[in-house]
Amino acid sequence: MKRLGMGGTVLLPATAWLASRTAARAEGFRGRLTRGDTSILRLLAAAEIIEWDLWLQYQELALGNAAYQLALESLDGDMPTYVRQNNRDEFTHQNFLNAYLVSKGHKPVSLEPFRSLPSSQATGANKTAKRLTNLMNLTVDTSWYTRYRSAGNPDFGDTFPQIVNLVDLPAIPNSDLPLPSDSDGFKIQLIANTAGFHFATIEQGGLSLYNSLLSKATSPEVIKIIAGIGGSEIQHFEVWQDKAGNAPLVMDNNGNVLFPQLPAAPEQTPNGTDPADAMDTNQIMPHPCKFINGDLPQCAVVRPTSIAQAGAVATFTGFTRSGLFTGQSDGFFDFIFALAKEADEARRESD
């Protein structure tokens, strides 16, 4: 019997072996997800829940607080409706990702046990709601502004200066403040300018995160999901990058500059050439940069896209350093960084 059994295994026809391999792979695509794909989708679901939480806070105040709304409209009259659309999109991102996980037999990701942070007490906010994110003490990384206007790429070790120093500032009001046109109107305008830059900071982080994970996915359907949702993060960033450039100069009542005048775009340049000041506010398309290999020609692309610079741990570390999670529990950090580590370690499975 033993000899027969061994012989049976050895003599299994190659076609049968191939058929079983193909069936197993098909199961991975149509049935349960591979381990790597599951890790990526779980991480993205958590990231989207976090995005939704912060965008909902922005929406409540952009639509319900007159002073904040007017100050945002100094950047663009459409800011309140764009905030609403971005919040709607984030709801659908997390909702879809969790529904997809469930459709493949996995549990949805929930951050509800960590919903513990207080709400703004300003008019418009849902004051009694508990939040996952903290928009009251943000240090906003504005280096995306200089990065996307330069030929360098963080994946090659290049670093980029801040265009504005926004350190430990609220991005939503915590109480009702004077209108922008009032004598103390600079207070709400500084908050709105901080938000205007934070909108773009969040979304560029999102698009780099999605791009960093794309090449690690196995199932064509999961690749389609990452590319599809990641593409909408790019759309968000591009709008916010344009609007942030409209943030006005803010001075206090003594003439101290709290938010500088950004480099203004020239009326026009000769023959459509690039302007002398590469940092001008109208330079919103991605400046060509190093990509893949420094010996290759420069290319206008999303950057960074490496796991080290743009992956899940890098993204959540950036969020943490910005103060977005100030007040969160150790359990929250343990949970999200465990998800992030697993996603960064995901490997594409090939035949």
Ligand SMILES: [Fe+2]
């Ligand atoms: Fe999103």
Ligand SMILES: [Fe+2]
């Ligand atoms: Fe987003």
